[in-house]
Amino acid sequence: MPVRRILQLGDPTLRTISATAEPASAATVMQDLEDTLAEFRRTHGFGRGISAIQIGEAVRLIFLKVDGVRYELINPEYTWQSAETFELWDDCFSFPDLMVHLRRHEKVRIRYQDSGASWTELEAEGALSELIQHEMDHLDGILAVDRAEGPHPLATRDEWARQYQV
Ligand SMILES: [Zn+2]
Structure with a gap:
């Protein structure tokens, strides 16, 4: 259940193409993801x-928590x-x-496995959709x-707040 260190931009491990996960043994990493997200x-x-x-684990696992709903995505695919x-x-x-x-x-629309290796389909739009796409890119x-796209696609968080938040 430990909170793990989150790898930062520049760490080549983030460029790894993650391997298919074994659903039955995903629970430990999934718990670490939940704890690390909460922290x-x-x-x-x-x-x-x-x-x-x-967190340095090159397996196709994603943990989401959106509006209080937990999603444990094992081997998700579009x-x-x-x-x-x-x-x-x-x-x-x-x-x-x-x-x-x-x-x-x-x-x-994606399908993903649960810990029993059964497949579930999920259709998402809006905030959940873009979140899923972000996390699936990591895999x-x-x-x-x-x-990054557009004339000024990068901004520090502080400057972004100054420019775009009203
Ligand atoms: Zn990310």
Whole structure:
């Protein structure tokens, strides 16, 4: 149940393509992800999702907590992504003081396994959709900075707040 150190931008491990997870033995890492997410929220005041590679575990596991709902995603994969996209400012535990302007699919449908290896399908839009896309990118070593788009796509969190928050 320990809180783990979150790897930071520049650590080459974040570029790893994570391996398929063994559903029956995912519980320990999943618990560490939940504890690490909770601690990050406590210390930073934001945060809804974390991927196993961010604590140095190169397996396809994601933990989300959105509006009080927990999601344990084992080996998630897309079954559909909408053609429609939207733009947003994204952030990441691995570079918490950097905001990145990018584009995501409006809706996605994924399937993922539970600890008994059964598959569940989930369709998401809006905040949950972009969060899932962010975390699934981590499983393939892709970071939000790689998707930076627009004339001024990067901002420190402080400057972003000055420029865009009213
Ligand atoms: Zn991230």
